[in-house]
Amino acid sequence: MSGVTGPMSVDRVMALRSQILERNAALSRAQQAPAPAAPAESKPATFVDTFEDAFKSVNQAQAQAGALSEAYERGETIDIAKVMLARQQASVGFEATLQVRNKLLSAYKDIMSMPV
Numbered sequence: 001m002s003g004v005t006g007p008m009s010v011d012r013v014m015a016l017r018s019q020i021l022e023r024n025a026a027l028s029r030a031q032q033a034p035a036p037a038a039p040a041e042s043k044p045a046t047f048v049d050t051f052e053d054a055f056k057s058v059n060q061a062q063a064q065a066g067a068l069s070e071a072y073e074r075g076e077t078i079d080i081a082k083v084m085l086a087r088q089q090a091s092v093g094f095e096a097t098l099q100v101r102n103k104l105l106s107a108y109k110d111i112m113s114m115p116v
Contacts, residue, residue, distance in 0.1 A: 021081075055097065058093040058097050061089050061090040062090040064086055065090040068082065
């Protein structure tokens with residue numbers, strides 16, 4: 001009996017796994033889709049608003065990664081790849097935010113040391 005062409009071949013299992021992951025991702029996107037908001041006056045985004053949104057996004061990614069890690073550790077049915085991806089996304093977001101903060105501090109110090 002050949003394992004490659006059988007009803008439970010590795011290729012078939014991997015194809016089923018990818019279909020399940022795609023459907024989970026689609027369901028997650030559908031649940032996280034923002035509800036249409038009432039039209040409001042649009043104001044231009046300020047630097048502070050942009051930076052605040054970035055902080056909130058990083059915080060949300062870290063919270064999601066933490067929740068997925070805890071759920072995996074409790075033994076819930078969660079794909080380890082999803083947990084690791086969420087942790088990496090949170091890590092990259094944090095590092096990027098940290099680098100932006102460092103550049104801002106450096107620019108502030110440069111400006112403060114300029115002669116008037």
